[in-house]
Amino acid sequence: MNSPSTAPKPVAPSAKAKASVEHPVNNADPKVENKVEAAKRASNYLRGTIAQTLADPTKASFCEDDNIAMKFHGIYQQDDRDNRAARAKQGLDKAYSFMIRICAPGGIVTPAQYLDIDAISQEHANGTLRLTTRQAFQLHGVAKGHLHETMAAINRVLMTTLAACGDVPRNVMASPAPFVSEPHQATRLLAKEMAVALAPKTGAYHEIWVDGERYKHPIAAENELPAPAGDREEEPLYGRQYLPRKFKLGIGIDIDNSIDIYAYDAGLIAVTKDHRVLGYNLVVGGGLGMTHNRPETIARMASPIAFVPVELAVAAVRAVVEIYRDHGERVERRQARIKYLIERWGVERFRGELEQRLGLKLEDPRPTPQPRQLDHIGRHQQGDGREFVGVFVENGRIADTPKARYRSAFLEIIRKHAPGIRLTPMQSILFVDLNKEAADDVERILHTHGVAPLRALSHARRWSMACVALPTCGLALTDAERQLPSLIDDFERELESHGLADVPLTIRMTGCPNGCARPYNADIGLVGRKPGVYHLFLGGGLGGDRLADLYLADVPVEEVIERLRPLLQRFARERTAGESLSDYYRRLYQRPAQRTLLTGREDPTAPLVQLTVSA
Numbered sequence: 003m004n005s006p007s008t009a010p011k012p013v014a015p016s017a018k019a020k021a022s023v024e025h026p027v028n029n030a031d032p033k034v035e036n037k038v039e040a041a042k043r044a045s046n047y048l049r050g051t052i053a054q055t056l057a058d059p060t061k062a063s064f065c066e067d068d069n070i071a072m073k074f075h076g077i078y079q080q081d082d083r084d085n086r087a088a089r090a091k092q093g094l095d096k097a098y099s100f101m102i103r104i105c106a107p108g109g110i111v112t113p114a115q116y117l118d119i120d121a122i123s124q125e126h127a128n129g130t131l132r133l134t135t136r137q138a139f140q141l142h143g144v145a146k147g148h149l150h151e152t153m154a155a156i157n158r159v160l161m162t163t164l165a166a167c168g169d170v171p172r173n174v175m176a177s178p179a180p181f182v183s184e185p186h187q188a189t190r191l192l193a194k195e196m197a198v199a200l201a202p203k204t205g206a207y208h209e210i211w212v213d214g215e216r217y218k219h220p221i222a223a224e225n226e227l228p229a230p231a232g233d234r235e236e237e238p239l240y241g242r243q244y245l246p247r248k249f250k251l252g253i254g255i256d257i258d259n260s261i262d263i264y265a266y267d268a269g270l271i272a273v274t275k276d277h278r279v280l281g282y283n284l285v286v287g288g289g290l291g292m293t294h295n296r297p298e299t300i301a302r303m304a305s306p307i308a309f310v311p312v313e314l315a316v317a318a319v320r321a322v323v324e325i326y327r328d329h330g331e332r333v334e335r336r337q338a339r340i341k342y343l344i345e346r347w348g349v350e351r352f353r354g355e356l357e358q359r360l361g362l363k364l365e366d367p368r369p370t371p372q373p374r375q376l377d378h379i380g381r382h383q384q385g386d387g388r389e390f391v392g393v394f395v396e397n398g399r400i401a402d403t404p405k406a407r408y409r410s411a412f413l414e415i416i417r418k419h420a421p422g423i424r425l426t427p428m429q430s431i432l433f434v435d436l437n438k439e440a441a442d443d444v445e446r447i448l449h450t451h452g453v454a455p456l457r458a459l460s461h462a463r464r465w466s467m468a469c470v471a472l473p474t475c476g477l478a479l480t481d482a483e484r485q486l487p488s489l490i491d492d493f494e495r496e497l498e499s500h501g502l503a504d505v506p507l508t509i510r511m512t513g514c515p516n517g518c519a520r521p522y523n524a525d526i527g528l529v530g531r532k533p534g535v536y537h538l539f540l541g542g543g544l545g546g547d548r549l550a551d552l553y554l555a556d557v558p559v560e561e562v563i564e565r566l567r568p569l570l571q572r573f574a575r576e577r578t579a580g581e582s583l584s585d586y587y588r589r590l591y592q593r594p595a596q597r598t599l600l601t602g603r604e605d606p607t608a609p610l611v612q613l614t615v616s617a
């Protein structure tokens with residue numbers, strides 16, 4: 003376990019003072035810290051030997067320690083999992099390539115940036131763009147020899163990959179809806195402000211990827227430091243070892259939980275009245291990643307901590323980050339997320355520590371309405387006379403396929419109308435700021451490219467998500483993105499046959515228990531166990547604020563529908579008006595209404611409830 007913090011924290015002198023510490027001492031004892039902590043400590047603020055390996059054409063891959071540092075630069079080293087075994091047989095090394103994640107706070111992207119990122123993907127990656135469940139872009143299949151130019155090109159279009167991955171606050175999420183209401187505008191701006199306040203300051207990124215050019219990105223410009231001088235302190239907030247693990251953050255709105263805020267390490271929920279922001283409820287300690295058969299690993303919904311006045315929003319989150327930096331676990335990496343700290347401490351102690359750092363007492367969280375997840379798909383008024391069109395992108399993959407030519411359609415829309423662009427937390431895209439004629443034309447272009455309009459989407463497909471999984475993700479135990487579309491075809495037929503086609507339903511699939519497509523708070527979550535086999539979770543739902551139960555363990559994918567059929571039949575017969583599958587399941591089997599914690603080893607509930615069709 004942790005050694006206690008060796009860095010007593012000064013209490014900020016006044017409520018207005020930003021909670022900041024000049025020279026934090028990270029809490030790990032070098033003798034027992036895990037290897038990632040050791041690699042970060044030794045990396046000289048994320049430099050390692052990345053530049054040398056990059057310049058060496060005889061090396062196809064980076065060493066383990068450099069890979070740890072490169073994640074902070076937004077880069078994952080991957081290999082083609084489909085061909086790994088065949089290559090090994092032929093005595094060949096793995097076929098390495100790189101995934102690059104590009105941040106977009108609040109999912110906001112300009113049309114020029116989109117066109118440039120698309121061109122970069124054509125020239126340097128596999129020609130597709132992946133929209134992620136956290137409002138970022140991913141490029142896959144970048145060869146080592148193209149890495150430097152790809153990163154430089156991304157920076158030239160004023161986007162950044164810094165802190166897209168790694169043990170730092172990642173892309174800051176916010177509702178993508180371009181409504182002109184104060185809460186939507188305020189949360190968008192706050193997401194950007196938060197990204198600026200929390201960005202790492204190391205000069206390594208510019209040295210390696212942008213050749214020391216001044217950082218032009220609007221987020222990062224304020225974070226640039228003069229050219230680094232060797233070993234001196236470069237990270238006043240994070241220190242040499244950064245955070246114990248990743249830190250995911252979002253800014254939500256009480257009436258719009260499109261970002262799924264309870265799934266992240268921390269979030270601020272705008273408490274609104276008559277379309278005004280009164281302040282924010284701070285929630286801390288969410289996180290979905292866990293490990294199969296490890297009961298000590300958990301998925302958890304974030305806990306409400308306190309109500310924070312508007313002017314303290316950034317300081318409060320910064321203080322949360324500092325508490326995590328100083329008290330998060332740095333030995334057992336599986337226990338390192340802030341959710342475990344909240345479990346160890348409890349909400350009261352955490353709030354006390356936060357109040358001490360801010361130098362004031364905080365109010366209790368204010369009551370908010372039942373959260374609703376929105377996808378903003380279809381055509382909507384923005385409130386300023388203009389419209390936006392939300393387009394469902396299946397599993398976030400922008401490519402031209404025989405079914406739908408997403409890529410070509412989007413390029414035509416953007417070249418012709420230059421709309422604002424928003425990436426959504428459901429892997430989809432909004433084209434915004436359109437006048438009526440332009441919105442009509444966008445719909446026409448989508449139609450001519452075979453992209454399904456809202457009315458043609460089943461509920462099962464519209465709310466579905468899958469993570470990338472095979473062949474690129476090194477952690478995948480089985481498929482997700484390649485598997486889900488055909489499973490949804492089967493679900494559509496099945497639901498139709500029970501007269502359930504009109505019932506909103508979230509179906510999400512991941513290739514391993516890390517939970518990147520948020521399967522544990524969906525109505526139906528499928529979580530990879532081994533090739534073609536999944537755990538089936540049931541009972542989350544569209545609010546995003548409660549976790550599902552493990553319903554069936556180890557289900558081969560071809561049996562998923564058959565094993566769910568008895569429940570669907572009963573649901574169709576017995577549901578009350580407006581009742582969702584999850585609500586019905588929870589009512590029928592008296593499951594706790596608001597489950598907020600799930601462990602890596604659960605007993606499946608289906609056998610316990612002895613489900614029978616005739617019951």
Ligand code: HEM
Nearest residue numbers: 101133134135136265290291468469470474475516517518
């Ligand atoms: C805690 C353990 C986790 C680990 C080790 C992990 C690791 C990874 C890796 C290696 C990828 C790259 C896959 C690829 O593009 O080939 C990935 C993708 C991604 N992860 Fe995670 N992840 C974890 C949990 C989560 C959770 C809980 C979320 C969100 C709630 C999340 C959000 C994402 C997103 C948005 C992507 C991009 C691809 C997509 O949208 O599916 N991750 N993750």
Ligand code: SF4
Nearest residue numbers: 469475478513514518
């Ligand atoms: S859930 Fe697992 S398989 Fe899917 S992208 Fe995340 S780490 Fe990879």
